[in-house]
Amino acid sequence: MNARSRHVRQAMAPVESKHAGLWITLAVLGMFLVLALAFSYVGWTSSSDATGHQMQQMSTSGYVAMTLGIVATLALGVGLMTLVFYSNRKGHDEDANADRSR
Structure with missing residues (x-):
């Protein structure tokens, strides 16, 4: 084995270990x-609670209310x-920090 191939292998070792950690994290x-x-599916499709009592199904208006709540929450987020990124790009964040350093 020559010095160049050993150097290349040593340089690649940290990259391979980082990729292994990434794949483990993703897994x-x-x-x-x-x-x-799976937990959500079982909870959503079960028709009785833990004590065996029959549970009521959600009405159409309940689904509409839930959908509107999800859409409103996502729109707010x-x-x-968007305001955070806009403020950062326009430099407003630096202006706020400049006032603190005085």
Whole structure:
């Protein structure tokens, strides 16, 4: 083995270990996602609670209210994040920090 190939292998070792950590992290997060979806499906489709009493199904107006709540929450989150990025790009964040340094 020559010095160049040994140097290349040593330089590539940290990159390979970083990719391994990334794949392990993605695998664990994927497992959590599958477990959350399975738990949600079982909870959504069960027709009785833990004591065996029959549960009432959600009405159409309940689904509409839930959908409107989700849409409003997402719109609020997107709007606030848009303002954060806009403020950062226009330099307003630096102006606020300049006032503190006085």
